[in-house]
Ligand SMILES: Nc1nc2c(ncn2[C@@H]2O[C@H](COP(=O)(O)OP(=O)(O)OP(=O)(O)O)[C@@H](O)[C@H]2O)c(=O)[nH]1
């Protein structure tokens with residue numbers, strides 16, 4: 178039978194099986210078997226770094242065992258894979274940051290954008306949460322690049338706007354710890370009651386309250402709450418100094434004017450269309466500088 182991995186927890190992949198697709202199963206036992214804890218068949222190779230090759234969101238073929246657990250025999254082809262947080266078959270990502278507490282750092286935002294662009298997701302949306310703590314129109318300069326939604330789980334501002342874009346598909350909430358990802362999910366669906374944690378006054382960061390990625394049913398799709406993180410090793414997930422430029426999407430239209438075309442890193446080369454565009458104010462300087470910072474790291 179086939180199903181979708183909902184979460185990885187206590188060494189088991191929990192696979193949601195759509196019983197309506199399984200005519201061989203006695204309908205009277207449906208309730209007890211629709212979420213099956215599964216192990217991975219040994220032959221499926223584990224990823225060295227993450228220790229796994231199956232991710233939440235994956236569709237898998239399983240063999241049920243007599244004790245109520247199952248074995249994952251095969252992973253079905255994915256339409257997308259977000260590397261960090263690792264979730265498969267993602268339709269949209271909500272890059273979630275806070276207007277304050279913790280403060281928003283553009284370089285970190287741009288690292289998250291690179292990860293999302295790498296996964297070639299259909300929709301990349303930025304959510305600035307906690308706008309009750311800051312008066313400014315946060316990230317207005319990014320509005321020409323990505324859809325920005327500003328929210329507060331305290332005042333309720335923007336929650337409907339956020340809900341409106343969550344129709345079908347798999348929506349991942351990704352961002353640093355303490356920005357309010359779980360709080361937002363609770364505001365979207367009051368039945369959820371996900372655990373939320375305070376931001377530490379000492380280190381001004383969240384406390385990593387959410388521990389696992391979990392697909393949560395919402396309308397016709399899923400919302401995915403994920404553990405916050407801020408250290409991203411882009412090299413580890415396959416970002417290189419040669420492909421980084423493609424994940425800054427506004428560079429493309431100007432790179433046609435680069436003397437070295439696709440070989441131009443937009444750093445030191447003469448006659449660079451991207452650098453000219455920065456000088457003319459057509460590319461946001463902050464984006465370009467963050468690009469150079471990441472390029473140096475790579
Ligand atoms: N002022 C304010 N505080 C908020 C808002 N949303 C969430 N918080 C608070 O921010 C803190 C962190 O919220 P969480 O929802 O646990 O954050 P998270 O992003 O899920 O954090 P991790 O699970 O650690 O990744 C909690 O104390 C929340 O009450 C908001 O809109 N405004």
Ligand SMILES: [Mg+2]
Pocket residue numbers: 358359360372373386387402403404405
């Ligand atoms: Mg959380």
Ligand SMILES: [Zn+2]
Pocket residue numbers: 432435436441442443444446448449450451452
């Ligand atoms: Zn160039």
